[in-house]
Amino acid sequence: MEVMESIGLLVFAAIYFLFTNLYLKKKRGIKRDSRSFFHEDKNRYVLILQGVIFVGFIYASMYLVAELDATELSVAILISSLAGLFILQTFVAGLEEWLLHRDKKRYWYVWSETIFVGLVFGLLLLTKG
Numbered sequence: 001m002e003v004m005e006s007i008g009l010l011v012f013a014a015i016y017f018l019f020t021n022l023y024l025k026k027k028r029g030i031k032r033d034s035r036s037f038f039h040e041d042k043n044r045y046v047l048i049l050q051g052v053i054f055v056g057f058i059y060a061s062m063y064l065v066a067e068l069d070a071t072e073l074s075v076a077i078l079i080s081s082l083a084g085l086f087i088l089q090t091f092v093a094g095l096e097e098w099l100l101h102r103d104k105k106r107y108w109y110v111w112s113e114t115i116f117v118g119l120v121f122g123l124l125l126l127t128k129g
Helices: 004-027 044-067 075-100 107-128
Strands: none
Touching: 004 107, 044 075, 044 107
């Protein structure tokens, strides 16, 4: 791992930690609930949408491996389907929290995860390209 990549990952992780633990938890008093994928108040349309996103990820990964020569592709192209999966899954989960449980404000945690994953992917795109 390159030095700039390591420093960037540490900076992003530190900013994410400070934002979630100091600002959201301490200053704003928003509690983070650990919730599974199949919790009881999960909207079924969101489950279907997340299933479609997962099937799209499987299709994109198989296309990259089976149809294209993986040795000629950059690292950013190879991990783009995985980054897309994480970004879309967390965004949809945050959207669900925002629509259904807006008063608890747990969507701040989920959307900060979305931004964190996007920044990490952008960093990998810039350094590995």
